[in-house]
Amino acid sequence: MQRNRVLAFLLLAAQLLVQIPESCAKVPALIVFGDSTVDSGNNNQISTVLKSNFQPYGRDYFDGKATGRFSNGRIAPDFISEGLGLKNAVPAYLDPAYNIADFATGVCFASAGTGLDNATSAVLSVMPLWKEVEYYKEYQTRLRSYLGEEKANEIISEALYLISIGTNDFLENYYLLPRKLRKYSVNEYQNFLIGIAADFVTDIYKLGARKMSWSGLSPFGCLPLERTTQLFYGSKCIEEYNIVARDFNTKMEVKVYQLNRELDGIIVAGVFKSV
Ligand SMILES: *[C@@H]1O[C@H](CO)[C@@H](O)[C@H](O)[C@H]1NC(C)=O
Secondary structure, eight states, rough: HHHHHHHHHHHHHHHHHHOOGGGGGOOOOEEESSSTTOSGGGGGGGSSSOOOOOTTTTTSSSTTTOEEEEEEEHHHHHHHHTTTTTTOOOBBOTTOOOOHHHHEEEEEEOTTTTOOSSHHHHTTTOOOOOHHHHHHHHHHHHHHHOHHHHHHHHHHHHHEEEOOOOIIIIIIIGGGOOOOGGGHHHHHHHHHHHHHHHHHHHHHHHTTOOEEEEOOOOOOOOOOOOHHHOGTTTTTTTTTHHHHHHHHHHHHHHHHHHHHHHHOOOOEEEEOOOO
């Protein structure tokens, strides 16, 4: 599944590039928001138990190092960055080993375990999405003082923004709550999350972002963790979850279509067909 996601991302990046006129086809930076699917090490720097800086994570990474990526090797943004002719790994914003010179061509604000809903990030004390945006604002300030207003603004508007988030809202939050304590029906919760997603896109658009790739939810009922822990299903995929993911993607696809019409100059592409 990880490999399918990588391919979906790469196809999308290529698709975005062909839509953009030749004169500005070069993407100067890759900027990443989201959860463990795209976190390249931010959680190492915060107080949470949700970390991956130990073996067997990273055993296929360049020097077998567990970087804080939730993967045996590189993650999708790293491959996309390389595919765009940028760095072969996207540095985590909170990693003190990197500075603004590194971040000028790519930076990751993602935090494993986070979600669209503030309550999701609170479960494991990770960075809420609004905090990722706060760091992105700080990054813009640093980029402007490093490169000057004009060059920094060019990077901000021409960069490709990758967003991968939403699974944890269901798996680490909604479905962990006893049925009686749930404030929303699944349908209502999906709508609530879609509203937050749209606000997020609008927020970073107002801050200058233009080219975005929104990764839809994967069929999370087939995640090994779910198949292992939900014994009732006897290690098979949990179809109920896959349906939730598919419905969420359908709704998000409609929202992305609206955002593309409403926000002048934005290009949001979505990967919604993988479920
Ligand atoms: C999440 O928390 C932030 C910071 O407190 C707040 O600004 C934002 O409105 C909250 N989002 C939602 C959807 O409640």
